[in-house]
Structures are given as structure tokens and as C-alpha cells.
Amino acid sequence: MAWIEHRYPDADALAAALAARLEDVLREATASRGHALLALAGGRTPLPAYRLLAARPLDWRKVVLMPTDERCVPHDHPACNLREMRAAFAGADGVRFASLTVDDGDPERSAVNAGTMLSQHAGAFDAVVLGMGKDAHTASLFPGAEGLAAALDPTGTTDACRIDPEPLPPEAPFPRITLTAARLLRARAVHLALTGADKHAVLRAAQAASDPLRYPVAAVLDAAARHTPGSVHIHWSE
Numbered sequence: 001m002a003w004i005e006h007r008y009p010d011a012d013a014l015a016a017a018l019a020a021r022l023e024d025v026l027r028e029a030t031a032s033r034g035h036a037l038l039a040l041a042g043g044r045t046p047l048p049a050y051r052l053l054a055a056r057p058l059d060w061r062k063v064v065l066m067p068t069d070e071r072c073v074p075h076d077h078p079a080c081n082l083r084e085m086r087a088a089f090a091g092a093d094g095v096r097f098a099s100l101t102v103d104d105g106d107p108e109r110s111a112v113n114a115g116t117m118l119s120q121h122a123g124a125f126d127a128v129v130l131g132m133g134k135d136a137h138t139a140s141l142f143p144g145a146e147g148l149a150a151a152l153d154p155t156g157t158t159d160a161c162r163i164d165p166e167p168l169p170p171e172a173p174f175p176r177i178t179l180t181a182a183r184l185l186r187a188r189a190v191h192l193a194l195t196g197a198d199k200h201a202v203l204r205a206a207q208a209a210s211d212p213l214r215y216p217v218a219a220v221l222d223a224a225a226r227h228t229p230g231s232v233h234i235h236w237s238e
């Protein structure tokens with residue numbers, strides 16, 4: 001499988017390397033195309049990289065950021081991925097955020113909102129940053145969830161969908177709106193960031209198995225590697 005793996009001595013080194021890569025992506029995209037579009041994982045792992053990136057002197061007015069997935073909660077809720085992203089990028093003057101969900105987090109209206117929003121940002125992502133849970137979910141593509149097979153279909157025509165994890169994860173027990181695999185792989189590069197030996201062992205198991213419904217993370221990375229060879233990077237540290 002054509003995933004390019006980068007191992008770092010610690011989480012700080014991972015954050016610095018990922019921020020430097022994303023800075024290069026943004027410089028190249030804004031210089032050559034005049035704008036840049038990133039899809040960024042929620043959760044805790046990538047936040048230090050986002051904070052480092054936000055401090056870089058870029059023309060942030062040309063950059064649009066969106067979450068890879070969102071919990072269906074109000075935008076001021078502590079579990080809201082967009083809320084954390086806005087806080088991490090507070091120093092990035094002029095950056096714009098595109099939300100998958102509506103302000104109050106209503107799941108049904110959020111699913112409609114995501115489709116409309118994505119039709120306005122239809123171009124390839126300059127980069128996608130993914131995270132991974134210990135259950136091998138990535139974005140909000142959760143193993144065992146109803147609708148997962150359709151959401152993982154790389155030839156699917158839907159850009160985002162509602163996923164209700166089953167069971168709901170205790171740390172964020174909410175319905176979700178997630179980008180589908182088909183949308184995630186329309187990217188110039190995909191970076192998966194993970195820390196901890198336990199998550200790394202899960203990724204190894206995912207890599208060895210051929211079971212997309214059990215290991216959605218592998219399904220997305222494989223699809224992205226087939227779509228854009230040489231574009232899939234794994235960043236990990238203990």
C-alpha cells in the first residue's frame with residue numbers, strides 16, 4: 001500500500017513538521033491558483049499543528065478551512081470541531097471557515113447545509129488532514145455505522161452525509177456530519193496525524209486487514225492513494 005510514513009520523536013516534532021508541510025501547500029496554492037482550500041480533522045491531535053500554522057505570515061484572506069467532519073452540536077459547544085478550529089486559527093488574520101453544520105447543530109438541516117456549502121467549494125482540496133480514533137474511524141466514518149458503505153464508496157456522488165456512530169463514543173456522543181471518502185480523496189495530498197503506540201497499532205492492523213467496514217481509515221487512505229499516487233502521508237509519534 002502506497003502510504004508514505006513519517007515517524008517523529010514526539011508530538012511537538014510532529015506538529016512542527018505537519019505545520020511546515022501545510023505552510024508549503026498554502027504558499028504554493030495561493031501563489032499558483034490565488035486561493036487555497038483545506039479540510040482539517042477535528043479532535044485534539046492536530047490542534048498544536050494548527051496553532052503553529054496560524055502563526056505563519058501567509059495571505060490568510062485567500063485561504064478557506066473546513067472541518068473533515070463535525071459533531072451536531074451548537075457552534076459554541078465545547079465538542080464543536082469548528083469552534084476548536086476557529087480558536088486554533090485565531091491568529092490567522094482574514095482566514096475564512098466553511099461550516100458543515102448549521103449554528104444550532106440540528107442534524108437534518110446540517111446535512112442540507114453541508115451539501116449546499118460543498119457545492120460552493122467544489123474544487124480539489126489542496127490538502128486534507130485526517131485524524132483517527134482508536135476504533136479506526138477517520139473523519140466521522142465510524143465502523144458499524146449505518147450508511148458507512150455508501151459513505152466509503154470512492155465512486156459515490158455525495159460529498160457529505162450524516163453518520164450516527166453506533167455506539168455513540170462517550171467522549172463526543174453526538175450525530176455527525178462527515179465528508180465522504182469520495183470527497184476526501186479529491187485532494188492534492190492527504191495527511192493522517194496520529195500519536196500514541198495504541199493508535200499506531202490500530203493503523204497497522206487496518207493496513208494488514210482488507211476490511212473497509214471494520215477499518216474505515218484504511219479504506220479512505222487506500223482510495224486516496226489509488227486516486228493520487230504518492231499523495232498519502234502518515235505522520236505519527238509515540
Ligand SMILES: O=C1O[C@H](COP(=O)(O)O)[C@@H](O)[C@H](O)[C@H]1O
Binds near residue numbers: 045046139172
Ligand atoms: O471525533 C473525532 O475524532 C477523531 C480523532 O480525534 P482525536 O481527539 O483522537 O485526535 C478526529 O479526527 C475527528 O475529526 C473527530 O470528529
